[in-house]
């Protein structure tokens with residue numbers, strides 16, 4: 001299945017394009033963003049070539065796993081990519097429980113504080129539920145207070161902090177269904 005781009009009141013939520021590569025590099029070369037998105041050792045993007053490969057990889061991931069949706073958030077007000085919102089498969093480290101999907105987001109620091117991650121998260125989650133997902137997992141480091149506030153604003157159910165079955169160590173997990181969406 002391929003998911004159409006979305007328009008909300010303030011945002012275009014659309015597939016990444018090659019011309020977004022400089023902005024992708026600006027976002028993914030920042031430790032203050034990347035440290036929340038992966039596990040150590042954190043690898044920062046180094047150059048435009050890597051950014052272009054990152055964009056190509058988003059398209060490959062969608063082609064390989066059609067339930068994956070990886071989108072650029074572009075506010076109408078600026079026309080500049082603010083960050084990303086995604087739905088992607090979650091794979092448990094112990095191989096159990098297949099079929100789980102996460103909802104995620106990240107913004108360039110210059111794009112925080114407008115409610116754009118929340119608006120994009122709600123729109124993409126709605127699209128995923130309409131396409132047949134029953135529930136999405138929102139998984140984060142326990143001290144990621146900004147991301148937890150986004151999850152709460154969406155109406156996601158707080159599952160608390162515990163061993164993280166997907167990324168290891170400890171995670172703060174929320175679960176979101178269509179009925180939860182505020």
Ligand SMILES: CC(C)(COP(=O)(O)OP(=O)(O)OC[C@H]1O[C@@H](n2cnc3c(N)ncnc32)[C@H](O)[C@@H]1OP(=O)(O)O)[C@@H](O)C(=O)NCCC(=O)NCCS
Nearest residue numbers: 033036105106107112113114115116117118140146147149
């Ligand atoms: C997590 C992250 C996306 C949150 O960014 P954010 O700007 O706080 O989230 P939103 O875009 O939804 O904006 C919400 C903020 O804008 C404010 N805001 C301003 N205008 C608003 C509006 N019209 N609607 C909603 N919120 C608005 C809200 O009050 C809120 O601030 P608060 O949390 O201090 O109350 C961002 O910090 C980030 O990219 N972090 C690094 C990557 C990351 O952690 N990703 C998640 C991994 S699990």
